[in-house]
Amino acid sequence: MATAPTLSELLDTARVVSIPTRTRFRGISEREAVIFTGPQGASEFSPFLEYDDAESARWLAAAMEFGWERPPLPHRKAIAVNATVPAVPAGAVPEILARFPGCRTAKVKVAERGQALADDVARVQAVREALGPDGAVRVDANGGWTVAEAFAALARLAPFGLEYAEQPCASVAELAELRTLLASAGIAVRIAADESVRKAEDPLAVARAGAADLIVAKAQPLGGIAGALRIIKEARLPVIVSSALDTSVGISMGLHLAAALPNHLLAGACGLGTVALLEGDVAVAPLIPVDGKLPLTRPTLDSAAIDRFAAPPERTRWWRDRIERCYEALDPVGLPS
Missing domain, CATH: 3.20.20.120 (Enolase-like C-terminal domain)
Structure with a gap:
């Protein structure tokens, strides 16, 4: 990754949301996610709660790639x-x-x-x-x-x-x-x-x-x-x-x-x-x-909606701690290229 974000850069832009589901799905009725804002646009980190840090680190790598790297050229719109x-x-x-x-x-x-x-x-x-x-x-x-x-x-x-x-x-x-x-x-x-x-x-x-x-x-x-x-x-x-x-x-x-x-x-x-x-x-x-x-588009974030669905402080802390652990789990293999 040419311009990989630091952990501080990730945490500075992280917003944790909790959005109710219309129907119970996969055993959950609230979908929690972290939304980042990178130089390429908004990106998401949302591994399910039961996933361990090693597995969730792949989801963080994906969020970093999408927010900080240009996607490949498309074949369809x-x-x-x-x-x-x-x-x-x-x-x-x-x-x-x-x-x-x-x-x-x-x-x-x-x-x-x-x-x-x-x-x-x-x-x-x-x-x-x-x-x-x-x-x-x-x-x-x-x-x-x-x-x-x-x-x-x-x-x-x-x-x-x-x-x-x-x-x-x-x-x-x-x-x-x-x-x-x-x-x-x-x-x-x-x-x-x-x-x-x-x-x-x-x-x-x-x-x-x-x-x-x-x-x-x-x-x-x-x-x-x-x-x-x-x-x-x-x-x-x-x-x-x-x-x-x-x-x-x-x-x-x-x-x-x-x-x-x-x-x-x-x-x-x-x-x-x-x-x-x-x-x-x-x-x-x-x-x-x-x-x-x-x-095929990158959505514009709705700041009012992010505020409306903001996760409670204890859940925000939980996700920020998870980001830190997953970021560390990317080493010593390093960030994806």
Whole structure:
């Protein structure tokens, strides 16, 4: 990184926000994030609370890169995005989809703790009925199934015409086994790897094992746009770019990653419309889909909104301490180049 910020420079611009979610998502009802202002514009640091410092340091490296380095040249000026349907009752699906105007692809959360397969089937069926036969439906289990559970679930869900199943099982070996079982049974559901790429010590293991048909790439967890592009190039698999329930600032980072991908690698609508799941945002013009797309842009920060969603002092201290620890965790490897 040519102009890497010092820790003091990071902390001087850091604003911690806490934004309520419209629906409980990933077990949380408040999304906390740190917003920095660098020479290239606003940047975001928002690893989930349970992530340790070593993993979270990659998210900090991404924030530093996006705020202090120019992104790569884009191949497109707008990105098609999917709707994201949390693990809500089937009756709530139309309300959720209405937040994603024009989106013809939907990713549906399944394998939620405390729910049954019947809940997943009803939710996916409701999405298929809402989108009609021409819409694309994906499911995301976040590694919540065993191989046997995933096989049984996807056998039930496949008749709804799934585009793919994202991270149905936790490990690379399980994904490979499931992919073989599905093929042997004639169940035409592709497998996408998310956590097996972004949370893995070896993000290319899934490609070498033939455990997935495509990968899901997220800029923050992979250490930034440049790091994500290196992994994508080596994996040689089609890619969907996604987010981690970011504010518009983090979404912009994902948009720049998606825009930098050559046409033959970008596999479809990206999971970058999730600002619609938040009760507010930090941008003057929040990145909400219009006609199913988002423009490639860097948002202008809304100072009034940042003040309105400012985290309590104790949470601000917690995040500033986390920034310090993660900054130290970048050494002795050093800052990304």
